[in-house]
Amino acid sequence: MAKLRSMVAPPLSLEPRGDHSGDEPSGAPPLVPGPEDSPTAAVTAPLAPELVDTLPRQWFALLRAHGPIAALVVIGAALRGFALSESKGSLIGDEAYYVQAARVIVGLPVLATHLHMAVARSFVDPNREHPPLAKVIMAEMIRLMGNREVAFRLPSVILGTLTIWLIYAIVLKLRGTRSQALLAACVLTFENLCLVHGRIATLDIYFVAFILVGTLLYLSSYLEVAALAFAIATLCKTNAILGLFAVLLYDAFMGRSYWRTPVWPTVGRRVLVVGLYLGFFLIGLGTLDCFFTEFTGPIAHLKHMASFHAGLKSQGSSGTHSTPFLWWNDEGTFNYLSVRSTRHGVVTKRLLFQAVMTGYVIFLAPLGLLYAAMKAWTLRSPLATFALASFLGNFVPIFMAWAVMSRTSYIYYMLPIIPSFALAFAFASGAVPTKVRWGFVAVMLYACALQYPIRVL
């Protein structure tokens, strides 16, 4: 009982501090642990009757503190995991590349209708334009659970659900309030692009989840472990390098007073983190290359990836291609999969997986980011500064690649940028009345209900 009590009492340091004076108090009131709260004291001393009375209150406090995020995580998992095999036999969007690659890695024959690669060898990753880690995870799941939709989509569901808790924890780390953290988590739970990518077997949700893991570790001062997380993200998809860029940008913004007189030990630790990141990435890529590709080392593979991606030139806004300008108006959308089941001429089921952002999110994003940018400059709020840094770090390079190098771009490139929108909304929500926050949650639910990809009619 006493052990339970010691578990229930949250450490004081974990209680977030509000970024705004107008914020409501976050979660449970902090419990001050007394000397009898230590496990050793509990074993020797009998439980005082007045403390027994406080236990239900502690349980209530625990529920109040962690219940909402637990509920959001459960809802997020349910939305992502519901009817995973509904698209029996069909691959959704770029699954046609990555699931096929995973099947080849595991040694399965690939059906002719799914062919995207000219020639492939069993056990060797044919999708050489991306690092192999995410595909290897899918392949191992296929080996473990068989060649079923659940097998290759389950990691996406787990990682997609994990992002909900991660963004919540990140807001708390950035001194946001619990209600701000919940609002950010709500965005990632119900936003369409996050939801769709959280239930299909593509590389994007893998690297976004690992970027958020790295970000949380970085903000928790585990910089070296964060380097490993960012390297793992980059081993899933090379775009993840922008995640590290974003946190370094955040550091630079937060420490702008020291630009003229740098604190060298601090700078040195960041340089070490970058070095560790590069080391983990190159050695990790080399390891994966030797076991799952025909490359003899990471440099040859990097050269191939660089030449491949440099060759992808924009073909205007047609089909799946679109320009970054269009994304801000929620244009450039396309369908990953559209299937209608009919019985006696009546539509009974509809599967519509769309590459489209939730309108409320993308239309409010410029306002949220602008507000965050203003307050990042004037208040030096960590939450606002990180929202801005995360947006700039992830969006500007993609925009520049399109603008300068005419690189092909797709609307789902916005997926790693949506967490920065969530952070900006979370920050801005501190300045609006509670009813407006609830209104935002309501419209997110409404949009999710309209855009949910599976509908039984």
Place this chain on the structure above:
Amino acid sequence: MRRLAALVLAACLTLALAPAQASAFDLRPLKGHVSDPDHLLSNHDRSDIDDKLTKLQKDTWVAVTILVMDLPEDTDFAELGHEAFAKWKIGAGVDNSLLVVIPRTGHSHVHQEHAPPQFTKKEAISVASAEKPNTSVADRAQAIVTATSDLLRLRAMHRRPRGTIHKARGIKFLSAFAALLALMVLLTIRANKPQPTFG
């Protein structure tokens, strides 16, 4: 004028003959694992063999396709196999696929398009010669399917291990990764060591 007419005639003849040269065999679209354009198998046999090969593919991860056809004795089986692989995309470019051609008369042939092949030359001959002479096409096909299945199931028990490509080099990279991991742990502990407080 006469020369022009001759040229036009030659061009027309070339165009007319071109499709015949491009496709020398009557290969119809493949449905399932069995192609039987001349209906040499009964529906029951066809579906039975197809079921067996589907199960074999599930168990051993090798796509086997059977082509049963009435072919002349001087047929170029290598050319036929090549054309069938190209048209049907058997195994879709992946190496774990093979085609067995069973003519109405004469010996059957095992065709493997990709390197490394599933069967060695000796194994391919043993599979092809599993058919008993002077039996019906259906019996021959069943015998070949059984032989292929036995061999592949035996092979599945001794699957080619993963990562044989640059295994030694991979282990070196893995060791380096482990060393870097250890360094990271040390650096993390050092950086996050609680500082002594005074006063």
